[in-house]
Amino acid sequence: MAAAVQARIAELRRLIEKANHDYYDLAQPTVGDRDYDLWEQELLRLEAEHPEYATPDSPVRRVAGGTSEGFRKVTHEPPMQSLDKTHAKGELAEFDAFVRKTVQGFTYVVEPKIDGISLSLRYRGGKLVCAATRGNGTVGDDITANVRTIKTIPQLLPADAPQDLEVRGEAYMTREGFLALNARQAAAGLEEFANPRNACAGSLKQLDPRVTAERPLDVILYNAGGTGCDGFASHSEMIAAFRRWGFPVAPWSKAVKTLEEMYAAIDELQSLRHTFRFEIDGAVIKIDERRFYAPLGATAHGPRWARAYKYAPERAETVVEAITVQVGRTGILTPVAELRPTDLAGSTISRATLHNADQIVRQDIRIGDHVWLVKAGDVIPAIDSVIPEKRTGAEKPFVMPSACPVCGGAVARLEGEVAVRCVNPACPAQLQRRLEHFSSRNALDIKALGGKVADALVEKGLVADPLDLFTLDYAALAKLDVGEAGAPRKFGKNAENMRQAVEAARGATLERWLFAIGIPNVGVTVAKDIADAHARFSELADSAVLKDVIENDAKKGKERRILKIKVEAAKAVLAFFASDYGRSFAARMAALGLDPGRAARAAARTEGPLVGAGCVLTGSLSRPRPEYAKLIEQAGGIVQSAVTSRTRYLIAGANVGATKTDKARALGTEVIDEAKLKELLGLTDAVPPAGDAASAVQAPGGVLTQGELF
Ligand SMILES: [Zn+2]
Structure with missing residues (x-):
């Protein structure tokens, strides 16, 4: 039985490795996405059920945690x-x-x-x-x-x-x-x-x-x-x-x-x-x-x-006919060069992003300039340089608008950013892009709601905030014309698909919701880390964990990486919930009965010897880490990836330095050894350890362990 499982795990790893190779390297996919997904799921399941066979080099586990101080x-x-x-x-x-x-x-x-x-x-x-x-x-x-x-x-x-x-x-x-x-x-x-x-x-x-x-x-x-x-x-x-x-x-x-x-x-x-x-x-x-x-x-x-x-770099000469300004999801104003259309590296180019006002000043690009156009990294059209000898004196310098070109609202340049933003949260341009982001694949995954639909919903005044999706009249939406001028197109049965996807989004995890809101500095990974440290959405606005991160940063300067969550992200999330818009968003979530919880992987039990206790595993242990993690969760404990003020136990295996344990104690965490953990879990030494300590990867400068962040 065990041998059969081990053999199947080995076979799945080989199949996945080969599929990755065929797909990424040879560009000749040999399996369909569905088969690939099924293999991946089966392997994940077998490794979870048989942690003794889980190894860090498994293709489904490549994303190991851990940080190193500089590079050896x-x-x-x-x-x-x-x-x-x-x-x-x-x-x-x-x-x-x-x-x-x-x-x-x-x-x-x-x-x-x-x-x-x-x-x-x-x-x-x-x-x-x-x-x-x-x-x-x-x-x-x-x-x-x-x-x-x-x-x-x-x-x-x-x-x-x-x-x-x-x-x-x-x-x-x-x-x-x-x-x-x-x-x-x-x-x-x-x-x-x-x-x-x-x-x-x-x-x-x-x-x-x-x-x-x-x-x-x-x-x-x-x-x-x-x-x-x-x-x-x-x-x-x-x-x-x-x-x-x-x-x-x-x-x-x-x-x-x-x-x-x-x-x-x-x-x-x-x-x-x-x-x-x-x-x-x-x-x-x-x-x-x-x-x-x-x-x-x-x-x-x-x-x-x-x-x-x-090869000689490919470039083409053209003229900057105008510089327009686009407004993005977070209100960032991006200047765009409108170019005399020209062919370059196989495509006709008529626009190139200029990124920000600083960039334009640095390159001294003026409206009317003759410029050399290249493709940045062969992909993005970019102005390489101005051709100054072609200037006639009629060229005009670009001035960043002092008001949002879409809503006319105030703009501001935030500290530490290169970008200028429209600060009007009701700006339609921002709202359209925010709605698109809210529905995107890693957010709430509402497939029927793409860019054009988002534009139409905002233009027609049907949606003034992403949460309006939860109160939208979908029967009326079916009759909405989302076509271009002169080419009408009814939204039709997409409305029902959208309604179902919005309904399903009620059950989406906290990390997806947090990403969907679109807070600056909160990408997919950050959202997951923050979600892992909170049980529910309603905890975020007044989060002790996030406050810890900021306090710790202020106190200890260099040692801020003690927590997995970065201080910029913690500040951004708290600032969001302290803002007028954030407060009204949270109140509206509550009124809609929405309080997303973190993913089931960290769901706590309500009974057991470790009920509610935050536990962090570190150092070399005699059993694979996933096995301990499972046992701790079965005992009602919550396995955390890093010590916070809510961590009750730091389980320190072999080779754990005093700095780590001292830091944990400073946060009020009890430091225990593996024997004490076994005692708490009711394990006796009569139970032989299952497998070797395969959850630790030997890495330069120490043992790289899953989820370890000191
Ligand atoms: Zn605006």
């Missing part, structure tokens, strides 16, 4: 070198002549040059033990905890792979992911990332792996590291092996013999560059046969058997 340094042996780069094909001819003079009977391989962040992955005993950035080539940063959140990277190698192995490649952020991330940054009033590469670098250097886990990162491996790759006769054999072992590899490459074929391959790759889900900025040309590496040799800079060719 990793030495690269041999160093991670860079390639000589050229923009001129003439230099490739010189390269070719040098190669031909030195060796005979070789093949070139042309590959995409990915515009990402170089990475090294090390495996010991088949397990991923270290991931590091290139750094200066000799010493990089250890970003293992963050890289573990990238689902396409195998945590375990198949048996036929070298069990001690280092592979090298590039991490990148997908184009779509980059767009979505910038939309979130903008909504929070934060500076947007300039391109996917910057966004990728920023994501890998997060101190909190949970933030990285939310970022759509992926990798492509293309180089041997210091260990495990010596046996291959050719580069292409090595790449084929990488693919077999489950590593994402480049989706395109070409073997060529002559210089002319090399040029053709480089041009072909350039024509394909916009079809990849990652950015490329050129081509890499390598000698395929590895026996020629030694005779070709290396310079101090890099190998002489490979060369990078960089």
Whole structure:
């Protein structure tokens, strides 16, 4: 029985790993979403029922908690070198002549040059033990905890792979992911990332792996590291092996013999560059046969058997005809350049966001200017630079409006933000975008309510606040015309779908509701963390937990990470509920009988030896952490991820430093050891521990444990 369960778990993990690989790397999905979901659910269930078989590298558990203080340094042996780069094909001819003079009977391989962040992955005993950035080539940063959140990277190698192995490649952020991330940054009033590469670098250097886990990162491996790759006769054999072992590899490459074929391959790759889900900025040309590496040799800079060719940046000249201002969900005013339509990298561009007034001043963009247009990270049209020699003197500087262009209300620039906001909570432009956000997938998931419908509902005066959805006359809504002028379209039976979705939203979890409100700095992860620390919506307005976070920050400065909830988020939530709008929102929720509770995973029991006691597990324990968590919940306790003033017990396993326990005691928490916990749970030592302490991942600088936040 147990063996059958274990075998099924192993099989599900393999199926999911392979599906991830096929989908993300090969771009050839081999299973439907439904099958994938079913596997994932079955695996989650089996791991919950049999925590003794749960391991942190399981594909459904990649999102481990935990933070590290800065980054440990990793030495690269041999160093991670860079390639000589050229923009001129003439230099490739010189390269070719040098190669031909030195060796005979070789093949070139042309590959995409990915515009990402170089990475090294090390495996010991088949397990991923270290991931590091290139750094200066000799010493990089250890970003293992963050890289573990990238689902396409195998945590375990198949048996036929070298069990001690280092592979090298590039991490990148997908184009779509980059767009979505910038939309979130903008909504929070934060500076947007300039391109996917910057966004990728920023994501890998997060101190909190949970933030990285939310970022759509992926990798492509293309180089041997210091260990495990010596046996291959050719580069292409090595790449084929990488693919077999489950590593994402480049989706395109070409073997060529002559210089002319090399040029053709480089041009072909350039024509394909916009079809990849990652950015490329050129081509890499390598000698395929590895026996020629030694005779070709290396310079101090890099190998002489490979060369990078960089494509010229694509840009187009156009004219800024006007600068208009859009109003977003949180009231942020975004200036947008209205451009003379021009073709760039395969599409016609007529608008480009200018982000904020500072940006316009920095670039000195004026209305009427001739400008160079590029695609930021190949995706978003952006003004690269003004062409000053084309100025006639008739160009006009842009002035940020002093009133909201939609509602005419006051605007303000909040401290610490780059953005100017319309501060009128009844602003129709904000309301439309807020309504759209309220209904979005990670919020209340009301599918029938998209952007156009939100616009129509607000324009027709049917909805003046998202909560109006709960009192809307859906029979009347069915007759609403949501079409464009001249093309009427009745809302029809979508009204009934919407009514049902709104009804279902009454039962949505606290974290969804909290995200749906759209408080600045409260994204999906933050909403979940805050929801985990509260039983019900009605607790939020006067939350002791959130006040603790702020107080702790004020008192201890640097040590504010003692709580999982960030101080900015705590302040934003309390400020929301203290505002006039927040107060009326909360009162209306109560009047509608809405008081969402946190997700069932943390639901407390009403009886048992630990009833109502907040418990935090830390350090190495003799049983898997999920097993203890389950036992504590069965005993009526509440498993918390971090110590707050409401934590009764900190269960300190082995290797827990005095700083942690002292901090907990300062918050009034009792620190107990594992034996005491067993006593409280009524466990005797006659019960053998189930499985090894598999819930702890060995991480640099200590033991990385689920939900541990000190
Ligand atoms: Zn406004």
